[in-house]
Amino acid sequence: MSNPSLSASAGVDTSQPERPPLDLRLLPAAAFAWLLAWVATGFPPLAWWLVVCCLLAATGALVWARQIDRSGRDNRVSAGALGAIAVVAAAGLLVSGTAAARAEARVPESITLAASDGYRVELHAVVTSLPKRDAQSIRVRVTTLAIDGQPAEAPVLLFLPASEQDASALEIGTELLVAAKLQTVPAGDRVVALAFACEPALVAAAPNSLLAAGNELRSSFVDLARELPGPGGALVPGLAVGDERLVDADLDAAMKVSSLTHLTAVSGSNIALIVMVVIGLGRLAGWKRAVRLAAAGAVVAGFVLLVTPQGSVIRATAMALLVLVLDATSRPVQGPPVLSLAVIVLLAADPWLARDYGFALSAAAAAGLLLGTRPLATWLERWLPPPIALLIAVPLAAQLACQPILLLLEPSLPLYGVAANLLAAPAAPVATVIGLAACLVAVVVPPLGQVLVWIAWLPAQWIGLIAETTTGLPFASIPWLDGALGATVFILVLAAIVLVAARLGGERWRRVRSLVAAVLTVTLAVIVAVAAGVAALRSRDLPSDWRLVACNVGQGDALLLSAAGATILIDTGDDAALLHDCLDEFGVERIDLLILSHFDNDHSGALAELRIPVDAAWLPDTKEARDEPDTLRLELSGATLHFGAAGDALAIGDLTLHALSPRPGLNGAPSRDEGNDGSLVVHAVPNADCAVSCFSTLLLGDVGAEAQRRILRSNVSLVATVVKVSHHGSADQSAEFYAAVGAQLGIVSVGDNNYGHPRDEALQQLAEAGTAWLRTDKHGHLAVFIRDDALTTWTSIS
Structure with missing residues (x-):
């Protein structure tokens, strides 16, 4: 090993220039502020207690530090350490104080009353976000100005009918008038209520000229990109101006599985890139530093207006402005203190940002890049050349930092996420800069704008193809533990790997x-x-000629009927991921008729996340169904609603669907049946148009023995080839009823549960009726069809 002093004396300095140590002094304050903001917003009664505790801690630390400075006799703790404690406590005081002061006024009494009573109100609100559309509705964030004519300001998420609403009326800054029903949300959410519009919204006032200019730029650019083919055309507006309206559900899912979802919209790095471009151009033009910084600040403000203040944009904007201010005062700039200060300032202004996933992911990615890139690159340099090691370390650091948060959203690990980011990373800034230039130039010189948007399409298409290719690879997504437990286990596993690698x-x-x-x-x-x-x-x-499918969705119901080209979905279960796995496996891309037997979560819980269109819905004609928010959600989606009771029938394809329960109400009123016994019981019978695989199915929902006996006494035809056993095979069954049905096959839709379903008594009744049974928990997805004139079944688990 060479001696540095000898080398220096010979006139040769072989030592490497040392990097200044990272300044992490504000990092504990930012982390503590985030923790307290999360607690204070989620548990409002604790907010003032947190304020008192932080005030006492900050005051005590400062008094103690002053005593040490005066006497110099206490060696147990330094004045510097006490000063650091005071700074941490002060940061907590700022955010908890803001949350406590705003908590009560944040939820107007008129919203609480309207939500609890369920009555319709007239909202006067201003649009504050870009709208997001799915098969069922358009969602847009608004701030209410008045409710039923009385002033009331609060953030609300508004759901509007996708088939009827004019999307051009939902530009940012537009004031709306809309009749809606309200539903409160848990404390801590960025909005205080959900509003389900009863009809399309009307425009009360147009946006101001500044917002209107940004809206026009954005919309015209989206129209320009709409002509571009493939996934690249859908991604260009998001990469350039933060507009994701062209990204469909399949592309969004592919971007998530490949861990490229941060590229479907403007990320914080875009602002850093734009600031660098402005500063660089200013230097080339010979501008003075003050002019360059002012120009960069103005461009950042205009960019935020154009792309809207999303969570990642807010974080990056705050950091960019802090860097510009520090640069203007000739102060040294380091990433960690700038990030920490930006987080503290933003949480003090809006503590509810602590629960915003976009903001959290942006801050985590920035922290990962600032703190993790160099250690990872140094470790990888053991086997790789330094440039390659750094190239891999950048996406890996960001991915590892974000993964615990991503697991809270989707409990799976993207196996190829780092590789996908490594391939896509060089294309993202190119698409951003050229796409933004195309957006601005197209207004002045349209032909040049068209040329530029096609150039921007090339790197965007590359990103889209990487996402689609990665998603199609084996084990692209590895299942992981759900919720906070999954995030904690990931952190522990990562820590163990770091310790082992270090040793x-x-x-x-x-x-x-x-x-x-x-x-x-x-x-x-x-x-x-x-x-x-x-x-x-x-x-x-996999049978292509299936007529009935029971999806394995755990402890819940979700069945499919095929009716001469029409698809019927009966219930959704409560796990959207499992439901969509089943729909994808059997090639279902549209629901012609959705039947909801009733509104228990294990039968309708996944409706809110259903990604494919629903043309019509048949619901039980009960008071519960008429008042249910899911009913309004279906109506908003444009689905035709039918309410069914005993004696009603619907024809679809080559099936006729007969409702056997609930009992009809009097004089047009809803049925008096409720709960499980208010289930819509349907007898699906082949009609004269049926030519292939014709058999009847009885779908029982969750009706109990008494309701079964009532149906039996009504003397309607119950004979069916297949019966969906009621209530997951609970003991509340009628043996006489199943004997009258006389089905060849009983399907028990069941998962892990604490109820003992299916009960031995229920299975014994099926056996006595001569009905064989299959269970989704044991056999997976079940498909039923006719093969060689015999009823045949297929199971995904053999």
Whole structure:
């Protein structure tokens, strides 16, 4: 090992210039402020207690530090450490004080009353976000100005009918008049209520000229990008101006699985890039520093107006402005203190940002890049050249920092996320800068704007193709534990890996890395081969002529009927991911008729996340169904609503659907049946148009033994080839009823539960009726069809 002093004396300095140590003094204050903002907004009664505690802590630390400065006799703790404690407590005091002061006034009494009583109100509100459209509704964030003519200002998420609402009326800054029903949300949400519009909103006032200019730029650019083909055309507006309206559900899902979802909209790095471009152009033009900084600030303000203040944009804007201010005062700038200060300032202004996933992901990614890139790159340099190590370290640091938060949104790990980001990263800034230029130039010189948007399309298309390709690879998404437990386990696993890697250094690691690499390579090859083989076998084995499918959605119901090209979905279960797995596996892209037996969560809970269009819905004609928010949600989506009771019937395809329960009400009133016994019981019978795989199905919802006996006494035809066993096979069944049905096959839709479903008594009744049964928890998805004139079943679990 060379001696630095000898080298220096010979006139040669072989030492590397040392980087200044990272300034992390504000990091604890930012983390503490975030924690207190999260607690104070989610648990409002604690907010003032937090204020008192922080005030006492800050005051006590300052008094103690002053005593030490005066006497110099207390060596147990330094004045500097006490000063740091005071700063942390002061940051907590700022955010908890803001949350406490605003908590009560944030939810107007008129909203609470309207939501609790369920009556319709007239909202006067101003649009504050870009609208988001799905198959069922248009969602847009608004701030109410008045409710039923009385002043009331509050953030609300408004749901509007997708089939009837004019989207051009929902530009940011537009004042709306809309009749709606309100539903409160838990404390801590960015909005205080959900508003379900009863009819399309009317424009009360247009946006001011500044907002109107931004809206016009954005809309015209989206129209320009609409002509571009493939995923690139959908991604260009998001990359350039933060508008995601062209990104459909499939592309959004692909971007999530490939861990590229941050590229579907403007990210914080875009603002940093724009500031760098403005500063660079200013230097080339010979502008003075003050002029360059002022120009950068003005451009940032205009950019935020154009892309709207999303969570990531707010964080990056605050950091950019702080950097410009520090630069103007000739102060040294480091990333960690700027990020920490930006977080504290923003949370003090709006503590509810602590619960905004966009803001959290943006801050986590920035922290990962600032704190994790260099250590990761140094570790990777053991085996890779420094430029390659740095190239991999950048997306890996951001991915690892964001992953615990992402697990709260989607409990899965993107296996190819780092590789996808590595391939997509060079294309993102190109698409952003050229796309933004196209947006601005198209207004002045339209032909040049068209040329530029096509150039921006090339890197955007590359990003989209990476997402789609990655999603199609085997094991693109690895299931993980759900919720806070999953995030905590990931952090612990990551910490363990870091500790092992730190201990297994140098020569010891070099001895085992070849073996590890070989094992991983062989394992990956086996996984790919097995996955490809299983996929090929399943695609060959899956029946294309299914007539009935029971989806394995856990402890819940979700069944499909095929009716001569029309698709009927009966209930949704409560797990949207499991439901969509089933719909995807059986190629269902549209629901012609949705039947909701009743509104227990295990039968309708996944409706809010249903990603495919629903043309019509048949609901039980009960008071519960008429007042249910899901009913309004379906109506807003443009679905035709039908309410059914015993004696009603619907014809669809080659099936006629007869309602056997609930009992009809008197004089047009809803049925008096409620709860499980208010389930819409449907007898699906082939009609004269049925030519292939014709068999009848009885769908019982959750009706109990007494309701079953009542249906039996009504003397309607109950005979069916297949029966969906009521209430997941509970003991509340009528043996006489199942004997009258005389089904060949009973389907028990069931999952893990604490009720003992299916109960032995229920299965015994099926056996006595001569009905064989299959269970979704044991057999997975179940498909029923006719093959060689015999009832045939297929199961996803053999």
